Amino acid sequence: MSPSPASPAATLPHAARLAWWLTAWLRGHEQTDHVLDVLADDTHLLAGGSALDLLARSRATGATHAGVALPVDGDLLGLGGPRDFNAAALEAGQAVVVGDLGLVPEEQGETVQWRVFAAARRQLPDVGEADRSLRQTLLSTAGDLADLDVARWRPEAADALMNLHHRPELDAPLGTPPRCLELAARGLQAWAIVDLALADDGGALSSYEIERRRGLLQPLGRAARGAVVAACSAEVWPEH
Template sequence: MPALPHSATLAWWLTAWLRGHEQTDHVLDELSGGTHLLRGGSALDLLVRARGTGATYAGLALPVDGDPLGLGGPPAFNAAALDAGQAVVVGDLGLVPEEQGETVQWRTFEATRRQLPDVGEADRGLREELLGAAADLADLDVARWRPEAADALMNLHHRPAVDAPLGTPARCVDLAARGLQAWAIVDLALADDGGAVSAYEVERRRALLRPLGRAARRAIVAACSPEVWPPA
């Protein structure tokens, strides 16, 4: 089962710190565990830079070609985030991860306002796509060419454990876990093109699974973006 993207982890823990739910030492321990550093600086520099924006939360972006989910611009930030497949938005600050050896270096950019699906919308969309995916993958005989994906669909109640900081709504933790679960199903079903024997089959499988992948990303972004969280 995939882990949360670096940007999702950072968004959650920055939010918890900016809102006073988590102490600095605990957040630094959490970030140091993943060796998150401001490019050219330290994990503490990363916190200080986020605090300097005046924002009270950090949100997630998970863009792909044709779907800049979580991005509002400007072009330089969008391009870097798209290349990385993820980013964090803290007020007018954009953060894009770059893995260097055992560390995650965060590059800084100017960021602008963005539009996101709210938690309820993302939740409903994910549930609908999971139901549709079960039928679609049955039609594609997924159990024959990717038994792991079939097993994952049969075990939707066994969700991955997600380590969330204090102050994160339980509904959002659950949504993030279900989004990761759906993401894993897509990855498993598309691995090695699922044993497809023709270009037509490859494209058919990708087309059927693309909506589930998008719903999974929307779920994780909403779960890790406090501006669309339900009222406490």
């Protein structure tokens, strides 16, 4: 069974968390023992190996950072190929890219096994672009949902929109820019709003209204995923 990329609980996907900690370790901000302890909490293992093997395989790429991909059908966000890696990442809803290596998670019992693929270069929005997109899309979506009377058909989503200052607290490794930590939290928050609003058809009165609601929420979902991808992909982090 593949892990769910995210949920209304607003927790980082496995791939985003691994990308953060791999980057911190590759850059020397975090010691090996501490990173292994963190990975042990989520029982991350290289398929057919151990968590230490996962670190060693990442180091062998020569990369100094890792990043995340969060693709969905029609939007391969964070992926650059090749096809077999894209397909596996799309099925899982998430992946890690470190150098020319692609890592795709798969839950096996209580462990998260990471399958290894070749990965090609990818293009990502930078942190500033992802931040602006999330802010603008959240504002426009909030107004559209108010017009659709979101409080009537999904009060939990309306409450979340009214409490945007109450963001999830994330445990980031040393060396993670504060701006990226904050952006990841806001991205997860927006993602949770989308999940809540689409949990069922709520008070929709017609198929047209259902499709209109989904159409309004799709841009927010993309902006939310884009924010998490940029925040957890060190190749687009600001230098200062």
